[in-house]
Amino acid sequence: MTASALDYGLGLGFGLIATPMLVILDLDPRQAIAVTLSAQVFSSLSALYAWRSTGTEGPPKQIIIVLAISALAGVVWGSLLMSLLEEEEALALYTAALVVVTAFFIVPMLDKSREGAGGPSRPYVLVLGGFVGGLSKALSGGGFSPIVVAAQRASGIDYRASLVAIPIIKPLAFITAAAVYSWAGHMNLTTAAVLTAGSILGSLLAPKLPGIMPIRWAQVLVVLALLAPKLPGIMPIRWAQVLVVLALAAAALKAVYRLSSEYGVFSWLGL
Numbered sequence: 001m002t003a004s005a006l007d008y009g010l011g012l013g014f015g016l017i018a019t020p021m022l023v024i025l026d027l028d029p030r031q032a033i034a035v036t037l038s039a040q041v042f043s044s045l046s047a048l049y050a051w052r053s054t055g056t057e058g059p060p061k062q063i064i065i066v067l068a069i070s071a072l073a074g075v076v077w078g079s080l081l082m083s084l085l086e087e088e089e090a091l092a093l094y095t096a097a098l099v100v101v102t103a104f105f106i107v108p109m110l111d112k113s114r115e116g117a118g119g120p121s122r123p124y125v126l127v128l129g130g131f132v133g134g135l136s137k138a139l140s141g142g143g144f145s146p147i148v149v150a151a152q153r154a155s156g157i158d159y160r161a162s163l164v165a166i167p168i169i170k171p172l173a174f175i176t177a178a179a180v181y182s183w184a185g186h187m188n189l190t191t192a193a194v195l196t197a198g199s200i201l202g203s204l205l206a207p208k209l210p211g212i213m214p215i216r217w218a219q220v221l222v223v224l225a226l227l228a229p230k231l232p233g234i235m236p237i238r239w240a241q242v243l244v245v246l247a248l249a250a251a252a253l254k255a256v257y258r259l260s261s262e263y264g265v266f267s268w269l270g271l
Contacts, residue, residue, distance in 0.1 A: 018032075018036045018039070018141075018195065019032045019033060019036050019140070019141030019142055020098075020141075020142070022035070022036075022191070023094070023141075027188070027191070028087060028090070028091075028186065029082075029090055029091055029094035029140075029141070030082055030083065030090055030094075030181060030184070030186040031186050031187070031188045031191070032141055033079075033082070033094075033137075033138065033139075033140075033141040033181065033186075034178055034181035034182065034186045034187045034188070034192070035187070035188055035191045035192040035195050036141050036195065037137070037174045037177050037178040037181065038174075038178045038187070038192045038195075039192065039195040040170055040174055041170065041171050041174050041175050041178065043167075044166075044167035044168075044170045044171050044174075045167070045171075047166075047167040048164070048167040048168060051163070051164045051167070052164075056160050056161070056163075056164055057161060057164065058161050058164035058165045058168060059152060059157045059158075059161045059162065059164075059165050063126060063152065063155070063157065063165070064165060064168055064169065066123065066126045066127060066130065067126055067129070067130040067148060067151070067152075067165065067169050068130070068168075068169045068172055068173065069130070070126070070127045070128075070129075070130030070131040070134070071130040071131065071133055071134035071144070071148070071169055071173045072134065072172055072173040072176060073130075073131055073134065074130065074131035074132060074133065074134025074135035074136075074137075074138070074173075075134035075135065075137050075138045075173045075174070075176065075177040076134075076138075076173075076176055076177060076180065077134075077135060077138070078134065078135040078136075078137070078138025078139045078177075079138040079176075079177040079180040079181055080180055081093075081138075081139075082094075082138060082139060082181075083180055083181060083183070083184035083186065084184075093139060094139065094140055094141075097136065097139035097140035098140045098142075100136070100140075101136050101140045101142055101143035122154055122155045122156075123155070125151050125154045125155050126151050126152070126155050128151065129147055129148055129150065129151020129152070129154075130148060130151065130169075132147055133145075133147035133148045133151070134173055134177075137173075137174075137177070138177055144166075144170070145166050148162075148165070148166060148169065149162045149163065149166070152165060
């Protein structure tokens with residue numbers, strides 16, 4: 001729930017928090033990526049409803065189409081590549097991608113202006129941003145939203161409008177990538193179901209929660225579900241960024257440890 005709120009409310013990425021936590025729990029990176037992809041397909045619908053209920057409009061349709069097509073190309077290419085690798089190779093590529101995503105994550109930190117246009121229209125930036133965002137998602141499980149938001153901001157799109165674009169763009173690309181990972185045998189249905197339920201529970205079951213769980217638990221879930229569109233005005237962006245950076249660092253350290261202890265990668269390199 002927290003990862004979903006940070007993603008759709010600030011553009012910091014669902015997978016940047018959820019995927020590292022799953023990898024720390026010893027899931028194969030491809031399993032972690034696959035389940036976060038499937039969870040976001042469904043949570044995108046509730047996030048879009050939440051944003052539209054505030055009256056916030058997304059970017060022009062042409063922008064959406066360009067981003068959707070380029071993101072689809074990037075995520076399919078990346079998921080096919082990861083699916084063809086051996087486990088230790090996939091873990092190594094995941095670790096490298098995580099480091100690169102951390103660098104991309106700095107981009108929104110440098111964006112001081114969060115209202116109004118961010119610059120002149122740059123179509124090539126949108127194409128590159130969509131492709132790289134999709135590729136990053138397929139390789140590391142994260143980075144899609146920060147990269148796509150940064151590309152829109154660099155192309156003159158309002159900050160809030162760029163956030164509305166995220167749940168519009170995700171479904172097609174993420175369904176396709178999740179299908180590729182499922183075909184390769186990396187989809188853990190149990191984990192996917194739990195993660196999906198957590199990401200949409202507040203918006204779909206809110207009226208029924210008081211009867212099936214303690215009222216305070218229900219209140220927390222409802223608040224988090226409704227919080228996404230309001231986060232830019234109530235939560236300092238750097239607080240949320242610190243949380244994401246810590247998650248990335250922890251996952252990278254765990255991945256390096258596994259590469260060393262389980263696969264002896266560094267001994268192969270003479271280290």
